[in-house]
Amino acid sequence: MIGTLREILEQSWQRLAGTATTYVPPLVAATVIVLAAWLIAAAVRGLFLRLTRMARLDRFVVESGLSSLLGRTRPLETAPLVAGVIYWLILLIGLLTGLSAFNTALTNKMVEAVVFLLPKLFAAGLILLAGVWLGQYLGRSALIWAVNEGLPHPRRLAAGVRVLVVFVSVVVAADHLNFARTVFLAAFVLLVGGLVLAGSIALGLSAHGALRHLRETARTREEEKSLWDHL
Amino acid sequence: MLTEEARRAISEIRKADIVVGIPSYNNARTIGHVVRAAQAGLAKYFPQLSGVIINSDGGSKDGTREEVLKASIEDPRLLLLATPLLPVHRLSLPYHGIPGKGSAFRMIFAMARELGARACAVVDADLRSITPEWMDLLLRPVLHAGYDFVAPYYHRHKYDGTITNSIVYPLTRALYGLRVRQPIGGDFGISARLLARYLQRDDWETDVARYGIDIWMTTIAIAEGYQVCQSFLGAKLHDAKDPAADLSAMLQQVVGSVFTLMREYERVWRAVRGSRPVDLFGFRFDVGLDPIPVNLERMRRALLTGYRELREIWAMALDAETLRDLATLCRRAEAEPRDWRFPDDLWVRTVLEFACAHRRLPVERGHLLRSLTPLYLGRVASFVLETEHMISAEVEERIEQLCLAFEAAKPYLVARWDSAVGTPVPHAQPAPVEVRK
Numbered sequence: 001m002i003g004t005l006r007e008i009l010e011q012s013w014q015r016l017a018g019t020a021t022t023y024v025p026p027l028v029a030a031t032v033i034v035l036a037a038w039l040i041a042a043a044v045r046g047l048f049l050r051l052t053r054m055a056r057l058d059r060f061v062v063e064s065g066l067s068s069l070l071g072r073t074r075p076l077e078t079a080p081l082v083a084g085v086i087y088w089l090i091l092l093i094g095l096l097t098g099l100s101a102f103n104t105a106l107t108n109k110m111v112e113a114v115v116f117l118l119p120k121l122f123a124a125g126l127i128l129l130a131g132v133w134l135g136q137y138l139g140r141s142a143l144i145w146a147v148n149e150g151l152p153h154p155r156r157l158a159a160g161v162r163v164l165v166v167f168v169s170v171v172v173a174a175d176h177l178n179f180a181r182t183v184f185l186a187a188f189v190l191l192v193g194g195l196v197l198a199g200s201i202a203l204g205l206s207a208h209g210a211l212r213h214l215r216e217t218a219r220t221r222e223e224e225k226s227l228w229d230h231l
Numbered sequence: 232m233l234t235e236e237a238r239r240a241i242s243e244i245r246k247a248d249i250v251v252g253i254p255s256y257n258n259a260r261t262i263g264h265v266v267r268a269a270q271a272g273l274a275k276y277f278p279q280l281s282g283v284i285i286n287s288d289g290g291s292k293d294g295t296r297e298e299v300l301k302a303s304i305e306d307p308r309l310l311l312l313a314t315p316l317l318p319v320h321r322l323s324l325p326y327h328g329i330p331g332k333g334s335a336f337r338m339i340f341a342m343a344r345e346l347g348a349r350a351c352a353v354v355d356a357d358l359r360s361i362t363p364e365w366m367d368l369l370l371r372p373v374l375h376a377g378y379d380f381v382a383p384y385y386h387r388h389k390y391d392g393t394i395t396n397s398i399v400y401p402l403t404r405a406l407y408g409l410r411v412r413q414p415i416g417g418d419f420g421i422s423a424r425l426l427a428r429y430l431q432r433d434d435w436e437t438d439v440a441r442y443g444i445d446i447w448m449t450t451i452a453i454a455e456g457y458q459v460c461q462s463f464l465g466a467k468l469h470d471a472k473d474p475a476a477d478l479s480a481m482l483q484q485v486v487g488s489v490f491t492l493m494r495e496y497e498r499v500w501r502a503v504r505g506s507r508p509v510d511l512f513g514f515r516f517d518v519g520l521d522p523i524p525v526n527l528e529r530m531r532r533a534l535l536t537g538y539r540e541l542r543e544i545w546a547m548a549l550d551a552e553t554l555r556d557l558a559t560l561c562r563r564a565e566a567e568p569r570d571w572r573f574p575d576d577l578w579v580r581t582v583l584e585f586a587c588a589h590r591r592l593p594v595e596r597g598h599l600l601r602s603l604t605p606l607y608l609g610r611v612a613s614f615v616l617e618t619e620h621m622i623s624a625e626v627e628e629r630i631e632q633l634c635l636a637f638e639a640a641k642p643y644l645v646a647r648w649d650s651a652v653g654t655p656v657p658h659a660q661p662a663p664v665e666v667r668k
Binding site: 137140141143144146147148150154155 | 478479532533537540601605
């Protein structure tokens with residue numbers, strides 16, 4: 001009885017020792033790598049912030065309209081933003097290197113998946129960013145046009161343009177990532193089809209009213225034309 | 232730049248002392264009169280010089296070109312006190328490139344250079360008030376007094392030329408220090424030297440190709456130190472503009488050109504303080520003018536809608552304080568439709584801040600310029616309310632006050648122009664500066 005118990009304990013101890021000798025060194029190595037990456041990331045971020053005043057980058061961000069991406073009227077603080085991106089990128093690389101120190105099938109697969117997915121995610125992110133920027137830009141154009149033309153509900157029109165452009169960019173990004181491709185494409189087709197149908201119905205229903213309104217507007221404009229011609 | 236047809240015409244005519252250019256687009260109703268006036272003017276005032284009248288047409292469908300070729304002064308009832316020694320040729324040619332007045336001018340200028348013209352006059356095709364004297368007034372200062380650029384000076388109705396009165400004249404005068412009253416008048420006299428300079432430039436494919444051409448020509452002449460004068464042409468009565476022309480686009484092209492040239496000639500205008508008068512040729516007289524009916528309500532509504540919908544876009548250009556003042560103005564305009572005013576100081580700040588934003592935000596330039604339309608209409612409405620019962624001389628005095636406000640705000644413009652990207656400048660009260668009379 002005692003022999004059996006001793007045998008079990010010895011086996012458990014051996015298993016524990018085996019596990020420890022297998023996993024503790026990589027764990028220590030991974031911890032050291034992640035810590036080193038964290039230190040490097042923090043140092044690079046600090047150095048970047050200290051060295052660059054980022055005047056040029058700030059100018060580029062403002063001039064390219066990126067600062068007004070989120071409807072901001074003041075420029076984005078570019079230096080901390082870029083420094084933050086660099087920080088997290090170094091940390092991510094450290095984390096992946098740390099994971100690869102375990103050299104197990106699972107960790108290797110995880111690292112491989114991330115490395116494989118990262119460029120695609122990056123490209124999809126860029127597509128989304130471009131879509132949001134373009135949506136914002138075209139939305140603004142539509143808003144100003146609608147206001148200057150005296151159209152009703154200019155904000156709704158602008159929002160519609162923005163949503164449509166962003167949605168198109170989401171579809172393209174999803175297609176690039178091969179993620180729910182058919183769902184997004186179907187939604188896109190439904191949206192465009194719905195818009196065309198709604199437009200046709202609206203046109204049909206309001207043709208009479210619109211014609212009357214146009215006639216009235218033409219008459220008013222005729223009266224005002226004189227000043228308009230001399231502006 | 233020149234079409235095959237134009238080259239053929241040049242090789243046939245070979246040489247001309249004077250070129251008169253008439254850009255046109257669907258002006259069949261008036262262009263015959265303009266051509267006849269130009270032809271009679273050349274025959275009467277410059278009988279010893281050879282002249283060519285060139286109609287540069289943008290693809291008219293109403294027989295404009297036929298009218299040009301048909302127009303003639305060979306009328307026994309028309310008595311000219313001088314016998315022309317040389318014939319005056321008439322040409323009507325289509326131009327190529329971006330459709331617009333600027334592209335039409337480009338072809339006229341290129342032909343004038345090829346023909347070796349000593350002076351060139353350009354007049355609008357929609358004029359109803361042009362007389363043969365206009366040729367004398369636009370060309371003589373160039374041919375006999377050594378001027379390079381003759382700007383027009385007209386009597387206009389108080390509500391005519393509001394882009395000129397509210398933005399272009401005061402701003403150009405404050406920037407470059409010359410009181411050219413009609414910088415975008417459309418009828419000019421130009422020397423061969425200045426023509427060569429215009430043709431040398433590479434920005435013809437921008438807004439210059441369209442409505443920006445007039446202010447572009449005037450600004451270059453002033454900023455590059457050419458000899459500039461004005462000629463009093465009497466009344467400016469013209470046909471309605473192209474009904475399809477969009478006010479917002481027109482404003483964008485004209486004001487955009489002013490702002491673009493501000494960047495180019497920064498060194499010139501920075502040093503200028505105050506303004507000085509420009510030599511004026513011609514006998515000044517008062518004339519009766521067509522009344523211009525005004526729809527104030529539509530302009531007031533445009534301002535209010537603009538404030539409601541475009542505030543965020545204005546915020547990209549305007550200071551917080553300017554925006555606050557605009558909010559107060561709009562509240563007042565909403566509450567008391569006939570008892571509100573767009574103060575000069577606020578209008579000046581608005582225009583100057585838009586000019587600085589135009590420099591700072593290249594991607595947003597189109598948006599900023601188009602979003603200026605409601606503000607401009609608001610300013611016009613306020614001007615109409617204020618001058619409703621004023622006579623022409625009082626209105627001119629009122630415009631002079633606005634010009635002085637622009638000149639006084641020059642230090643504010645310089646400070647804001649110099650400020651770092653996106654950094655708001657604390658609002659400075661325009662300091663009074665010496666104005667040279």
